[in-house]
Amino acid sequence: MELLSGNEAIAQGAWEAGCIIGAAYPGTPSTETMEAFAAKEGVYAEWCTNEKVALEVALGASAAGARTLVTMKHVGVNVAADPLFTAAYTGVGGGMVVLAADDPGMYSSQNEQDSHYYACAAHVPMLDPADSQEALDMAKAAFELSERFDVPVMLRSTVRISHTRAPVQTGARHEAPQRPYESDPSKWVMMPAFARPRRIAQLERIRALEEWADGSELNEQHGCGGRGIICAGAAYQHVREALPDAAVLKLGVTWPLPAETVRRFAASVDEVYVIEEASTYLTDAVRALGIAVSSTPVPLPRAGELTPALISRAFGAASAPHADAPEGLPARPPALCPGCPHRLVFKELKRLRAIVIGDIGCYTLGALPPLSCMDTCVDMGASVSMAHGFELALGDGERPVVAIIGDSTFAHSGLSSLISTAYNRGSGTICILDNRTTAMTGRQGNPFNGETLQGRPSRELDLEGIVRALGIEAVQVVAPNDMQAVRAALKGATMAADQLDVIIFRSPCVLLSRAKDAPYMVAGCTGCGVCLSLGCPAIGKEEGTGLSYIDAGLCIGCGQCAQYCKFNAIVQAR
Amino acid sequence: MSTKVLLCGVGGQGTILAAHVLAQTAMECGQKVKVSEIHGMAQRGGAVTTDVAFGEAVESMVCDAGAADVVVSFELIEAMRNLPMLKEGGRLIASDEIIKPASVLTGRAPMPADARGWLIERGALLVPAHATAVEAGNAKASNMAMLGALSALLPFEAAAWERIVPDFVPAPTVEANLAAFRAGRAFAAEKVM
Numbered sequence: 001m002e003l004l005s006g007n008e009a010i011a012q013g014a015w016e017a018g019c020i021i022g023a024a025y026p027g028t029p030s031t032e033t034m035e036a037f038a039a040k041e042g043v044y045a046e047w048c049t050n051e052k053v054a055l056e057v058a059l060g061a062s063a064a065g066a067r068t069l070v071t072m073k074h075v076g077v078n079v080a081a082d083p084l085f086t087a088a089y090t091g092v093g094g095g096m097v098v099l100a101a102d103d104p105g106m107y108s109s110q111n112e113q114d115s116h117y118y119a120c121a122a123h124v125p126m127l128d129p130a131d132s133q134e135a136l137d138m139a140k141a142a143f144e145l146s147e148r149f150d151v152p153v154m155l156r157s158t159v160r161i162s163h164t165r166a167p168v169q170t171g172a173r174h175e176a177p178q179r180p181y182e183s184d185p186s187k188w189v190m191m192p193a194f195a196r197p198r199r200i201a202q203l204e205r206i207r208a209l210e211e212w213a214d215g216s217e218l219n220e221q222h223g224c225g226g227r228g229i230i231c232a233g234a235a236y237q238h239v240r241e242a243l244p245d246a247a248v249l250k251l252g253v254t255w256p257l258p259a260e261t262v263r264r265f266a267a268s269v270d271e272v273y274v275i276e277e278a279s280t281y282l283t284d285a286v287r288a289l290g291i292a293v294s295s296t297p298v299p300l301p302r303a304g305e306l307t308p309a310l311i312s313r314a315f316g317a318a319s320a321p322h323a324d325a326p327e328g329l330p331a332r333p334p335a336l337c338p339g340c341p342h343r344l345v346f347k348e349l350k351r352l353r354a355i356v357i358g359d360i361g362c363y364t365l366g367a368l369p370p371l372s373c374m375d376t377c378v379d380m381g382a383s384v385s386m387a388h389g390f391e392l393a394l395g396d397g398e399r400p401v402v403a404i405i406g407d408s409t410f411a412h413s414g415l416s417s418l419i420s421t422a423y424n425r426g427s428g429t430i431c432i433l434d435n436r437t438t439a440m441t442g443r444q445g446n447p448f449n450g451e452t453l454q455g456r457p458s459r460e461l462d463l464e465g466i467v468r469a470l471g472i473e474a475v476q477v478v479a480p481n482d483m484q485a486v487r488a489a490l491k492g493a494t495m496a497a498d499q500l501d502v503i504i505f506r507s508p509c510v511l512l513s514r515a516k517d518a519p520y521m522v523a524g525c526t527g528c529g530v531c532l533s534l535g536c537p538a539i540g541k542e543e544g545t546g547l548s549y550i551d552a553g554l555c556i557g558c559g560q561c562a563q564y565c566k567f568n569a570i571v572q573a574r
Numbered sequence: 575m576s577t578k579v580l581l582c583g584v585g586g587q588g589t590i591l592a593a594h595v596l597a598q599t600a601m602e603c604g605q606k607v608k609v610s611e612i613h614g615m616a617q618r619g620g621a622v623t624t625d626v627a628f629g630e631a632v633e634s635m636v637c638d639a640g641a642a643d644v645v646v647s648f649e650l651i652e653a654m655r656n657l658p659m660l661k662e663g664g665r666l667i668a669s670d671e672i673i674k675p676a677s678v679l680t681g682r683a684p685m686p687a688d689a690r691g692w693l694i695e696r697g698a699l700l701v702p703a704h705a706t707a708v709e710a711g712n713a714k715a716s717n718m719a720m721l722g723a724l725s726a727l728l729p730f731e732a733a734a735w736e737r738i739v740p741d742f743v744p745a746p747t748v749e750a751n752l753a754a755f756r757a758g759r760a761f762a763a764e765k766v767m
Contacts, residue, residue, distance in 0.1 A: 003597055003607070107612050131608075164635040165594070165609040167601055234635070241633040309638035320640025322658045323696060329655055330683040332584065332675040334620035365618065370680050532680045537619050540679035 001167040006157050009132040009168050010071075010099055011036035013139025017095070018176030019067040020044065023054040025412065026441040027073030028108035029162040030101035034071045035444075038453045042173070047438075047445055047453045050380070050412040051076035055083045055098065059152075062096040063188060065179035067143055071099040074115050075379065079413070084152070085122045086190050089198040091150035091205075093179050095143035098124070102158045104278040105305035110360065110379065112303070114279035115156050119255040123202055125209055126154040126255040127218060128232040132166040138218065138252065143176070149205055149212070156254065158277065160234040160305070206256060214260045218252025221265055227315075228269025230262065230286055235275050235306055242311035257285045266291045277306050336365050338538040339556035341480050341507030342433045346373040347534055347564075348486045349402055352494060354429075355390060359383035359405040359414070361440045362509075363433055366404070370535045374404070381405070381413030388417070388426045400494035402429045407463070408438035408446040415466070421500060422470040429493040429501045433480070434463060435509040443511060467502045480505035483563040510556060517557025517572070522548050524569040531561040531570060576606075576629035579724070580637045582656045583648030584673050585622050588717030591742055592646070593624040595721055596728075599738045600628035603730045610635035619676075621652055646724050648717065649673050650689040653698060667723050667762065668693060669703035669716060699723070699765055706757045712750035718743070722758025726766055732759060 004012065010033050014022070022045035024034035038045035048054035051072040058070035072080060077100045084098065100115035119126035127142055129135040135157065142153040186194050213219075224247050231239050232251040239248055249265040251258070266272045266286075271294045274283040280302075287293050296314035300306065313319060336343050346366040349356050350373040358364055358377040367374035376386055387403035394401065405414045410432050418430065437451075438444040445451030450460035467475045474496065478489045486505070493501035519538075525547040531539050538554035539561060541547070550561070552573070562570040579596060583589045590611050597609045607628040625637040639658045645666045647653030653668035660666055670690070677683035686692065690700060701723045703716040710719070718739065725735050736752060743751040 001601065003594075003601060003609070005611075159612070160610055160635055163611045165597060165607075165611075166632075166635075167607065237634045238636065305636070307636045307638045308634045309641065320638065321662050322640030322660060325655050325658055326686055326692065328684075329651060329686060330675045330677045332619075332621040332651070334585065334618035335676050337618060362618070369677070369682065529681070535676060535680065537676060537679065540674060541681040543685070546681070 001169055003165040004132050004136070004168040005032060005163055005165050006129065006132050006135040006161040007033040007163070008036045009135035010139045010155060010157070011040070012168070012170055013136035014069040014097060014143070015040045015043065016136070016171050016173050017067060017140045017143040018174050019069045019095070019097070019143065020178075021058065021061040021066050022046070022069040022071070023048050023057040024071040025049070025051045025054055025076060026438055026444045027076050027101070028441055029103060029157070029159040030071045030073045030076070030099055031441045031444070033099055033162070034453065037069060045453050049447060051080040052083060055080040055087070058096055059083060059087050062092045062094045063090070064093060064181045066094040067176050068094060068096045069099070070096070072101070073109065074100055074102040074113050075109060075111065077115055077118050079380070081118065081122070084118065084124065087152050088122045088124050089190055089195055089202055090188050092146055092152055093181065094176070095146035096152040097139060097142040097146060098152055098154045100154055100156050101162045102156065104158055107159055110377065112278045114281050115154065116254055116279065116281040119154050119156070120281070123206055124152050124154050124255070125149070125253065126156050127252055128156050128254045129161055129252075130233055130236040130250060131161070132164065132168045134252070135161060136168055136170070141218065149209055151205060156233065158234050210256045210259065213253040213256050213258040216253050216258065219258050219261050220250045220252070221247070221268075222250070223247035224268035226269060227271055227273065228265060229273050229275055230265065230282060231275045232282065235277055238306050238308045238311055239275055242308040243315065251282070254282065257289070259289055262286055262289060262291065275300065275306065275311060278303055333368055334365060335368065335535060335537055336362065337510050338536055338554045339510045339558040341510065341558065342435060342505060343371070343534055343536065344483055344486050344560055345404070345431060345433060345480055345505055346371040348483070348490050349373050352400060352490055354400045354402040354494065357383045357387040357390060357401065357403045359403070359409050361406040361409050363404055363406055370533050380409050381417050384414045384417035384421060384430055387428050387430065388421045388424070391426055391428045396497055400429060402431060402490070402494065404431050404433060406439070407432060407434040407436065407448040411447045418467070419470055422472055427498050427500050429490070429503065432463065432502065432504045434504050434506040437509045437512055439509045439511065443509065464504055472500055472502055474499055474501040475504070477504045477506055480507050481558060481560060483560070515556075518574055519552040519555035519557050519572070520550050520559060520562055520570050521552070521573045522550055522570055524567060526567050526569065528566070530564045530566070534561055534564065536561060576627040576632045577643045578637045578641055579626045579644045579646060580623060580642040580656060580659050581626065581646045581648070582621070582623040582652045584652065585619050587648040588714070589622055589624050589648055592717045592721045593626050595735070595738050595742050596626050596724070597628070598741070599730050599735050602738065603734055605629060606632045608632045608635040621655065623656065644724060644727055646720055648703070648720060650693065651675065651686065653693055654686060654689060657696060665727055666693070666696065666698040667720070667727070668698050668700055669720055670700040671704055699762060701758060701761060703758065706761065707754045710750050710753035710757055712747050712754070715747065715751045715754035718751045718754040719758035722755035723762035725755070726759050726762035
């Protein structure tokens, strides 16, 4: 037995099933799945620009006969939904498995949508592992299922499955010979004349899948009589801990719902409850079978993760006795790293009183105090297109509109937004904060740093060349560590109100090299507090005196703060 | 019933690595085990918690308020924040170290008054993990000093832990990490007796 995270177990299961091609865009909590798969023998794996591309790469490889794995976080499924829905018409060649890693509780996401709804809407079977061993076993089963029913299969995990390590029995790889490819336009060319019969085939497949789901050993009933709980995934573990005596139906197959299995379970217990996280998917599906679902005496929270205590309390148990934390403890949110080269862009935008349209990634941290410099953050690439919308609605407003987006996010979907703005002759200022990596998810490769997942040679794409090719003339590359350069570039761009400006702030993420210069120190501080407004974790304010100090252990010697000190009180310790 | 240990601290302190060593040791000693980690936004200097559960059978990987048999904090403010996780009769051990949150650094929030006194009053064992690690020859080994202190409260033999530690730390630092582990264990064993 070895301790594997759910993500590692899924990668292992795919490998054991003979999967040879993987495609993904990184996203918490899914990222390590493709990293673990890429490290295995005899496979090809790549980071794609986004989840739609990844799913299409995998679908192409599947059509050509290879077993393929594609992984993404829940919001990535939104991006990949277009090909997913039609892949449920075409079906597959080699088995194709899609991991959707959900984030109830939003540890690292902008929403907590439930991917079950996608499986249901796209008519794609979905399996819900409840621990790492099941993650491995279900990944393997999913490939068989995919080929047997000629359909992509989704695995649904959550942060507590993907990021929980548990003992796993691994096995040997089963080589799955690539299925021979033969052209079949009636299966793969989804124009109306061919799609209509595929839709009929899909409906027949759903009936066959329903029958299969009811006979599947992936659903387990534990006990009967009394209180009966229907659940899946991590919620199953919480239920077992909170209600050890309850009868439980653990659904391994959550779409299509195994209707007879659920009915049999309901008939074997006195009351049926459905316990699920941040969703009513299962509850609604069970009720749709005509089964009366009881409400817990105390309602379960509709938002966020479940825990054993929440479930016990829902059935009337008292909370476990415990001490309280003192009131008013200072919170400890994440922050841009000490020396993050892109910090000054936020500082200067705040100074400009700009309306800052943000995006996903590290730069979202610019929304937190003391930088507090972000008006919106919605989804990947939205900064560029929402900024265009702001410009349209506000016209020549008092405050400049500035979009902020990272290099990987720009490649993901900011580029298509920028093409649209350029095409429509939009104006405003787009800042691409190019830190040469996909930082927030753990520094993966992307098209602009030219690093590939398995270390194959590639090339760095010419970011400014791409922007110029859109007909945008006002493109400049600026060193973000240089306060005067940042200030001048932003001032110039935002003054040119009728022009679309793109400023590429280029400096690598400090976590890439971890290089340190001699730290700075404070001598002769007046206590004005300007350096503190940068929000650098290395700079603090002494209690009592109110004077600033720099933590030499955290300071990487970037010198940003020294540029803001009007009293020359911040000097490098040489 | 499983034994639950909650490890908490600040991103970058090595809490996850310590949790992995604990989990591996428990597994090698024949226990079922689960380790739940939070990645992503929790890094970048934010507060982090890792839940470890082990025993004859382990179900939920999550630790609720009042459910932890042991809370191991790598920092004093995080120890105060996570005290509610401790069950009645559970043990709280904390590294005697304070890392000021950004809001305190920038003067927007006050430090809690007398964190040490508050914790000691509630039965916390404060471990001089940093000093122990420095003495052991590697300042970064303070997580092993904390793990050593934790090991004194758990039923696994010292030899089991010491077999596992070398697999999780860089080869040149094995001796320093083991020395920090032993010193942390000895410190806690003496205080707990």
